[in-house]
Amino acid sequence: MTIMKTIQERRSIRRHDSRDIPADSLQSIFKAVQCSQSWANSQCWELIVIRDQNVKKALQETIPSGNPSYQCIVTAPIVLALCGHLEKAGYYGGGPVTKFGDWFMFDLGIVTENICLTAHDLGLGTVVVGLFDHAKAAKVLSVPENYELAVLLPLGYPTDTPAPTPRRKIEDFLHEDRF
Numbered sequence: 001m002t003i004m005k006t007i008q009e010r011r012s013i014r015r016h017d018s019r020d021i022p023a024d025s026l027q028s029i030f031k032a033v034q035c036s037q038s039w040a041n042s043q044c045w046e047l048i049v050i051r052d053q054n055v056k057k058a059l060q061e062t063i064p065s066g067n068p069s070y071q072c073i074v075t076a077p078i079v080l081a082l083c084g085h086l087e088k089a090g091y092y093g094g095g096p097v098t099k100f101g102d103w104f105m106f107d108l109g110i111v112t113e114n115i116c117l118t119a120h121d122l123g124l125g126t127v128v129v130g131l132f133d134h135a136k137a138a139k140v141l142s143v144p145e146n147y148e149l150a151v152l153l154p155l156g157y158p159t160d161t162p163a164p165t166p167r168r169k170i171e172d173f174l175h176e177d178r179f
Contacts, residue, residue, distance in 0.1 A: 003117075006117050006120055006121050007117065009120065010116060010117060010120040011120075011125070011161055011162050011164070012126075012127040012128070012162070013072075013125025013126060013127055013154075013156075013158040013161070013162075014068060014069055014071070014072040014127050014154070015072065015075070015158065015159040015160055016072065016075060016076045016077065016125060016154065016155075016156025016157055016158060016159060017156065017157050017158075017159050018075075018077060018156075019077065019156070019157050020077060021077055021078055021124065021155065021156065021157075025122045025124065026049070026078075028118055028122060029080075029115055029118050029119060029122070029155075030047070032114040032115060032117075032118040033045065033047055033111050033114060033115060035114070036107070036110050036111045036114050037107075037110055038089060038107040038110070039089035039090050039103045039106070039107055040089075040092075042085075042088045042089045042103075042107070044084050044085040044088040044089040044103075044104050044107050044108075045082060045083065045084060045085075045107065045108060045111050046082075046083040046084075046085065046147060047080060047081070047082055047083075048080070048081040048082075048083065048141055048143075049078060049080060050078065050079040050080070050081060050141075051077070051078055053074065055140065055141070056073055056074045056076075056079055057074055058140045059073050059079065059081075059132070059137055059140055059141075059152065060073045060074050061136075062132045062133040062134075062136040062137040062140065063129070063131065063132040063133075064131060064132075067129070067131050067132070069127050069129045069131075069152075069154065072127065072154040073129070073152065073154055075154075075156075076154030076155055076156040077155070077156045078154075078155045078156065079152055079153065079154050079155065080115065080152070080153040080155055081137075081141055081143075081149060081151075081152055081153075082108055082111060082112060082115075082149075082150050082151050082152075082153065083138075083143055083147045083148060083149050083150065084104030084105065084107065084108045084147065084148050084150055085104065085146065085147055086102055086104060086146050086147060086148055087102060087146070088104065089102065089103035089104045089106070089107045090102050090103025090104070090106075091103075104148065104150075105150060108150045108151070112128055112150075112151055112153070115153060116128065116153070119155060123157065124155055124156060124157060124158075125155070125156060125157065125158035125161075126153050126154065126155050127153070127154055128151050128153060129151060129152040129153065129154065130150070130151050130152075132152065134148070134149050134150075137149055137152070
């Protein structure tokens, strides 16, 4: 699959079948994480692979029941939890050096996209879950201090693929030389 086709065809998948994910597919996803770009090569990410049904149920309790991804946290064969090491990305000399301070969310966004695109390329489906009680979920996963749990990514083989959602026209967001 070409990168443009992968980008254009990837969808948020909230329904997965129960098939196990092969180890080589997981290794490809982990390699995509490893190769992700980051601020000054800080590689501020940590990835937790969750297979245990009891842990997934505990995570589900941190998600509002109205969240469309509520059910897939427990039905996906694997949930990936992506954490960022605080005060590492965007820091020089012990302090933040940009207007935006800690750069970890930017770097984790890159990692998240690499995971989602690689998964799609392998025939797997993901959805980025960000609406949950981060503090409670971090406790469930024993995330240490100085790290922030950013997203949960249910991962598995899709049982269906949603239709594409409407996209803005390029001319609606593209500006030349000035906004």
